[in-house]
Amino acid sequence: MKILITGGAGFVGSSLGISLKKKYPSYSIIAFDNLKRRGSELNLSDLRDAGIEFVHGDIRNPEDIASVGVFDVLVEASAEPSVMAGLDSDPTYVINNNLFGSIHCFNACLKHKAKLIFLSTSRVYPIETIEKAAFTEEATRFSFAAGQNEPGLSEKGISEKLNLDGARSFYGTTKLSSELFIQEYAAFYGLKAAITRFGVIAGPRQMGKTDQGVVTLWMAKHYWGQSLKYIGYGGTGKQVRDILHVDDLIDLIDLQIHDIERFEGTTFNAGGGLENSASLLEMTAICEKITGNTIAIASEKETRPADLRMYITDNAAITAATGWAPKRTVETVFTDIYNWIKENEKQLETILK
Numbered sequence: 001m002k003i004l005i006t007g008g009a010g011f012v013g014s015s016l017g018i019s020l021k022k023k024y025p026s027y028s029i030i031a032f033d034n035l036k037r038r039g040s041e042l043n044l045s046d047l048r049d050a051g052i053e054f055v056h057g058d059i060r061n062p063e064d065i066a067s068v069g070v071f072d073v074l075v076e077a078s079a080e081p082s083v084m085a086g087l088d089s090d091p092t093y094v095i096n097n098n099l100f101g102s103i104h105c106f107n108a109c110l111k112h113k114a115k116l117i118f119l120s121t122s123r124v125y126p127i128e129t130i131e132k133a134a135f136t137e138e139a140t141r142f143s144f145a146a147g148q149n150e151p152g153l154s155e156k157g158i159s160e161k162l163n164l165d166g167a168r169s170f171y172g173t174t175k176l177s178s179e180l181f182i183q184e185y186a187a188f189y190g191l192k193a194a195i196t197r198f199g200v201i202a203g204p205r206q207m208g209k210t211d212q213g214v215v216t217l218w219m220a221k222h223y224w225g226q227s228l229k230y231i232g233y234g235g236t237g238k239q240v241r242d243i244l245h246v247d248d249l250i251d252l253i254d255l256q257i258h259d260i261e262r263f264e265g266t267t268f269n270a271g272g273g274l275e276n277s278a279s280l281l282e283m284t285a286i287c288e289k290i291t292g293n294t295i296a297i298a299s300e301k302e303t304r305p306a307d308l309r310m311y312i313t314d315n316a317a318i319t320a321a322t323g324w325a326p327k328r329t330v331e332t333v334f335t336d337i338y339n340w341i342k343e344n345e346k347q348l349e350t351i352l353k
Contacts, residue, residue: 001072002028004071006032007033008030009033009043009047011213011246014047015204015250019247030055032068033056065104065105076102083172085170087170087306091170109191118196120197122158126167127167127169131308134147144157144310157271158314186264193264194263198271201243203333203336205340215243215283216352220352222290227296227298231307232302238279239307240310242274242277242312242313245272271326273314276328
């Protein structure tokens with residue numbers, strides 16, 4: 001089997017490629033990336049050592065994709081992942097990359113009769129609907145209240161039944177648009193595709209920033225003894241996300257590659273779930289426990305545009321349909337990131353410090 005991974009030098013793409021090559025050494029795996037995200041170049045030596053071919057290309061250019069030749073599966077993991085992209089500047093790049101670039105990938109799949117594994121996002125769900133959800137405030141976190149009035153919302157989180165009407169960010173809109181195009185390609189051209197809306201994904205190889213990769217950012221700041229800030233919702237640090245270990249994502253994509261029929265025609269949510277969620281306050285406590293360091297954390301009450309008080313993935317549908325469920329805990333995620341930083345400190349300090 002020949003697998004093309006777009007965004008293949010990034011966090012998810014490189015982790016996936018190396019894992020698949022180790023498990024299936026006879027497979028040909030190509031990592032395709034434009035190396036735009038700082039730090040992605042550090043993964044090239046690991047990809048090479050794993051026996052993975054690297055192609056420097058951009059999905060915005062169909063000719064670059066064509067240079068790869070024939071392939072059997074395309075994993076589309078090349079998105080501009082920042083929720084803030086386009087909100088304070090021209091949104092052209094995020095639209096061109098996440099929508100038009102994805103369509104170029106879909107066309108390449110048709111040409112080669114290849115399967116498509118599309119990594120979508122929880123950010124397709126409308127901000128206002130989630131922000132208006134009933135919640136409770138506890139000592140260290142906000143939680144979704146029981147007895148929600150909105151279908152798709154419950155104390156267990158957000159399911160695929162949540163209404164999609166409303167604004168969601170340019171990032172979320174490009175991903176939802178791509179989902180809709182995949183449905184058209186499947187219906188009229190017979191494209192075999194799996195679409196998954198992932199929540200926060202974390203683990204080694206993620207070059208964390210404030211607007212994307214907060215788990216790595218939190219650990220890195222604790223590791224090097226630098227300061228952080230609780231931003232928004234009163235500056236208390238109680239906002240919550242569920243966290244999915246990248247290895248749990250890899251388990252799911254492995255299943256999709258080899259049994260895509262179980263995923264066709266349905267869009268699933270996949271995340272850490274309520275049991276693998278943490279607030280910023282709780283993340284701080286975990287980082288302090290692992291590193292032994294206590295750092296200064298400031299407070300800013302004003303909430304940023306497009307932010308969410310809470311996001312928790314309800315995994316009930318995908319677990320019932322496929323048997324997949326996350327296996328790694330939140331503390332495992334942070335421990336693995338800590339060990340990765342420690343093992344690669346000199347390389348990473350110029351990017352994460």
